[in-house]
Amino acid sequence: MSTSLLLLIIALIGFIAFLAGRARSFARSGGKLASLHSLPGYHGSYVAIWAMLPALLLLAVWLIAAPIYIDYTVRSSLPEPVQNQGAATVQLALGQVKSVAAGFERLSADELAAIENRSTNMREVLASKGVALAGEGEPYMVQSAQQFNAMRQYSRWLMSAVVLLVSVAGGLYAIRNIDVRFRARNRVERVMLGSLIVASSIAILTTVGIVASMLSEAGRFFTMVSPFEFFFGTVWDPRFAAAGSGGASGQFGLLPLLAGTLYIAFVAMLFAVPIGLFAAIYMAEYASPRLRSTAKPLLEVLAGIPTIVYGFFALVTVGPFLRDISAQLNGLVTGNYQNFIQAQSVITAGIVMGIMLIPFVSSLSDDIITQVPRALRDGSLGLGATRSETVKKVILPAALPGIVGALLLTASRAVGETMIVVLAAGVAARMQLNPLEPMTTVTVKIVNQLTGDLEFTSPQTLVAFALGITLFVITLGLNIYALYIVRKYREQYE
Structure with a gap:
């Protein structure tokens, strides 16, 4: 019996147990629900929990322990010459046995008999079923594969029987406990x-x-690699060394990546904060309820767009537009139609990332502004202030701590962005202040260092974890500081 079917049967037993427990509580009360300590729904839920929870826990333990036991048994039954060749060889042989066992489940009885009698090539037969072996297949693999399949099948049926028995027994035990004062x-x-x-x-x-x-x-x-070289190095050039050279070549300076991360995030915040904050002020203080109920969900749709789509938008639309418009402006001024803004640049990534961050700024700021007590607004307006003066002099100062916290949370979101930077800012690790040139970020280099079939034995791959923990500390610090500001100043206006 498959695990999904077993879960469905357990859920069905739980539903029946719920109805049975509910009905028994009705029967015990004699139709007087006031005499029951708990409502009938609680009695039904109690019986359903006993019918499902122990069975599910047993199923989870069985699914974890059974494969470990089967692998250990099959590994122990491998021939001694295989076991004497080391743990790596034994593990490889066990993997091939599992592949053969998976192929045997797709074979007919005649094909399986032909393989057992060695009248046909096992590798060719399994290949025809979509199972590839690393070698020709040793004779012992047939017996081990059959043992593996037999143990799996026996374990599956025994698990189904025991789990269902526990489920039914749990339900019956719980029903016996149902009473008026239970x-x-x-x-x-x-x-x-x-x-x-x-x-x-x-x-x-x-x-x-x-x-x-x-x-x-x-x-x-x-x-x-020295921590001083990593945290204070100004050159990022983690050259992958040739095989056998030890992999120690390259320079792992963090500063170019950190500068690109903070620079792109800063440009994105410059674009997102004014638009998002002004949108929040308008929706909270000026928009009619009908317009607010329509505009706010439409603005928050931007937060649901995948970041890879923003990356495509930057690569196909924003980047070429900035490049072409810069060439036109340069031609009008100097007569030389050469672009001074590259398609992949800090400003391209910052603008597109800022568009992505607008709903975060606007939604969080709107929630904070609307939480400012109504008495502050009414008092300001009652003293003769205009609505704009009330917003500038009363509402924004009252909501400022929360808005600052929201902006810090948004900044941590910008620091961790990857796909937009990959497509819009390039992969060049450099330290420069020109926003019209490409730069890259920590997250992009983490992806680059872990791309491909690599082993985690050289600094060129292990550096990704050093970059990751550095980025984690930065974003964690921003989040903690944002929560600190919100909690410290929030109660002053409640």
Whole structure:
């Protein structure tokens, strides 16, 4: 029985258990719901939880443990000459056995018998079924593959039987507990609280795991390259060394990448902040409710467009437009129709990234402005101030801490952008102040260093983790500072 079908059956059992528990609570109350400690829905949920949760936990453990046990058993049954050649050879042989086992599931009984009798070439038969082997296939692989398939099939059926038995038994046990004074609501809420704790713990542990993995690999990089050279170097030239040379050549200066990251983010914020902030002020203070209900969702649609689409827009439209218009302006002034703005440049990436950031600025700022107490507006207007004076002198100062926090959160979003920079700003790592020339960012170089079939043994690949942890620290600092500002000043106007 497949896992998806088993999950469907467990869900069906849980639904039936819910109805049964609900009906039993009705029966126990004699039609007087006031005599029940908990509503019938809680009793049904309690029975459904017992029918589903233990079975799902057992299924998860089985799906994790069974493959490990089967691999260990099949690996132990491999011939001694194979096992004596080392762990890498054993792992390769196990992988080939699994490929043969997957191919055997697609063969007919006659084809399988022919392979067992060695009357046909196993590699050719499996290739005809879309299974490729690294070699011709050893005779022991047939027996090991059959053992692997037999154990998998037995495990699958045993898992189905045990899981379904646990599901039914859990439901029957829970139904027996249903009574008039049974605290079903407390039990259900306890399970829900535990589920929320597990969900939040998974999110936290995932973040910790990501940071720990990045730190460990970055530590390996700093054993090969000096941290001083990395953090204060002004040249980025991580040449991939030839095979056998040790891979120690190249220069890994972070400053050109950091300068490009901050420069492009700064240009994007220069473009996004005025437009987004003015849009937020208009929608919060001047627009009619009908216009606001239409304009705000339309503006927030920009946030849902994939960044690769913005990259295409920069590459096909914005970049060529700026290049051509610069050539026209240069021709009108000097008579030389040579463009002074390159299609891939800081300003191209900044403008397109700014368009992407407009909904972040406007939506966050709009929410903050609308939270300013109405009494402040009415008091200003009552003293004779105009609406524009009220916005400038009262509302914006009151909302300024929240707006600054929103802008910092938007800046962290700009710092981590990749696809727009790849297509609009190029990959040239340089330190310069001309926004009409190409530059690149940390995220682009992370992609470049990890592109291809590479092993994480040289500084040219491990540097991606050092770049990643650096970018993580920058964005984390911006987020923490934004939250600090919001929390420090928010209560002054509540």
